[in-house]
Amino acid sequence: xxxxxxxxxxxxxxxxxxxxxxxxxxxxxxxxxxxxxxxxxxxxxxxxxxxxxxxxxxxxxxxxxxxxxxxxxxxxxxxxxxxxxxxxxxxxxxxxxxxxxxxxxxxxxxxxxxxxxxxxxxxxxxxxxxxxxxxxxxxxxxxxxxxxxxxxxxxxxxxxxxxxxxxxxxxxxxxxxxxxxxxxxxxxxxxxxxxxxxxxxxxxxxxxxxxxxxxxxxxxxxxxxxxxxxxxxxxxxxxxxxxxxxxxxxxxxxxxxxxxxxxxxxxxxxxxxxxxxx
Numbered sequence: 001x002x003x004x005x006x007x008x009x010x011x012x013x014x015x016x017x018x019x020x021x022x023x024x025x026x027x028x029x030x031x032x033x034x035x036x037x038x039x040x041x042x043x044x045x046x047x048x049x050x051x052x053x054x055x056x057x058x059x060x061x062x063x064x065x066x067x068x069x070x071x072x073x074x075x076x077x078x079x080x081x082x083x084x085x086x087x088x089x090x091x092x093x094x095x096x097x098x099x100x101x102x103x104x105x106x107x108x109x110x111x112x113x114x115x116x117x118x119x120x121x122x123x124x125x126x127x128x129x130x131x132x133x134x135x136x137x138x139x140x141x142x143x144x145x146x147x148x149x150x151x152x153x154x155x156x157x158x159x160x161x162x163x164x165x166x167x168x169x170x171x172x173x174x175x176x177x178x179x180x181x182x183x184x185x186x187x188x189x190x191x192x193x194x195x196x197x198x199x200x201x202x203x204x205x206x207x208x209x210x211x212x213x214x215x216x217x218x219x220x221x222x223x224x225x226x227x228x229x230x231x232x233x234x235x236x237x238x239x240x241x242x243x244x245x246x247x248x249x250x251x252x253x254x255x256x257x258x259x260x261x262x263x264x265x266x267x268x269x270x271x272x273x274x275x276x277x278x
Contacts, residue, residue, distance in 0.1 A: 011264055012261070012264040012268055015257065015260050016261060018257050019199075019258060022073075022077070022254055022257060023077065026073040026076075026078075027074060029070040029074050030071045030074060032070070033064075033066075033067035033070045033071050034064065034066070035063070035064035035067040036063070036064075036067065037063065037064075037067050037070075037072065037222075037224040038063070038222040039063070040062060040063065041063055041064075042062055045058050045062035046058060046059075046061060046062045047059070047236070047239070047240045048062075049240075049242060050242055050246075054066065056242060057240065057242035057243065057246070059243055060236065060240075063222075065229070065243060065246060065247065067224075068224040068229055069226065069229065069246070069250055071224045072223070072224035072226050072229065073226075073254075075136065075224075076206055076226050077202075078136075079136055079139055079140055079143075079209050080203075080205040080206045080209060081202065082140045083140055083143040083144050083147055083205045084147070084201045084202055084205060086144040086147075086148070087143075087148040087150075087151055087201070088151055088197075088198055090144075090148045090152075091147075091148035091150065091151025091152040092151055092152075092155050092187070092190075092194070094113075094148070094155075095109075095153065095155025095156040095158075095159065096155060096186065096187075097109060098110060098152065098159075099157075099158075099159025099160050099163060100182055100186070106156070109152060110153075110156070112149075113149035113152050113153055122208065122211065124142075124145070124146050125208065126142075126212065126217060128141060128145055129142045129217040129218075134216070134219060135218075135219055135220075136218075136219055139209055139212055139217075142212070143205055143208060143209065150197075151194075151197070154193070154197065159182075162186065162189060167185055168181060168185060168186070171184070171185050192265075195265060196262055196265045197262075199258060199262035200258070203254070203255040203256070203257070203258030203262070206226075206254060206255055206258070207251075207255050209226075210227035210251060211227060213227020213228045214227040214228070214230050214231045216228075226247060226250075226251055229247050230244060230247055230248065233247065
């Protein structure tokens with residue numbers, strides 16, 4: 001794995017390091033935050049502009065915005081990771097079923113995915129969260145429900161492309177079941193494609209989860225969820241610009257880093273696929 005990383009372009013490795021740094025900061029964020037993310041501050045500390053002691057300023061109740069963003073970073077990335085993990089696992093399983101199964105299984109899986117694709121994903125997510133109630137669990141269920149169909153369709157297409165390959169026939173001839181063939185011979189062929197897709201989706205899920213929080217469908221305040229922080233800042237855009245600017249810049253930076261890393265992996269995917277298949 002270390003040798004594989006060394007063969008990647010320098011830009012890809014730098015972006016991978018940036019992603020690793022974001023994940024590290026998210027893990028230790030609540031422990032290094034200089035102030036409490038939920039405790040109400042003093043009246044005199046309300047709506048203070050950025051200073052050395054409060055780099056992102058304070059909000060309408062005197063809480064340190066930097067500490068709230070730092071603390072909420074772990075929950076935001078945890079939600080994104082949970083959604084992508086579920087979507088990739090469930091979607092891959094259904095895609096393998098559709099590609100390696102009989103015609104009936106293929107038709108059922110594809111028609112179900114078409115049904116999900118027929119709905120605007122944000123509207124469907126809002127409907128699911130509204131029915132389940134606000135909270136991190138509701139956001140994970142809602143986004144997981146709308147994210148898996150794209151994985152299922154991608155995996156099915158890849159399986160159909162290699163279904164007639166010689167190594168698939170050889171695995172069947174020696175007596176391997178379809179499940180064993182899928183696990184040992186089909187899935188490894190998709191590592192590079194899934195790695196690119198997962199990396200891109202991590203940033204996309206962060207954006208959609210923040211959008212749900214901004215619309216009031218995420219965790220309730222005083223939870224330091226990034227979308228709810230932006231929601232609270234909407235009333236102070238002209239009087240306290242820092243409440244929206246700094247959280248918005250941090251959110252943009254995280255999403256952009258994941259997206260650029262995914263694009264870099266996509267461009268180096270042929271080389272990556274050759275190394276993983278050997």
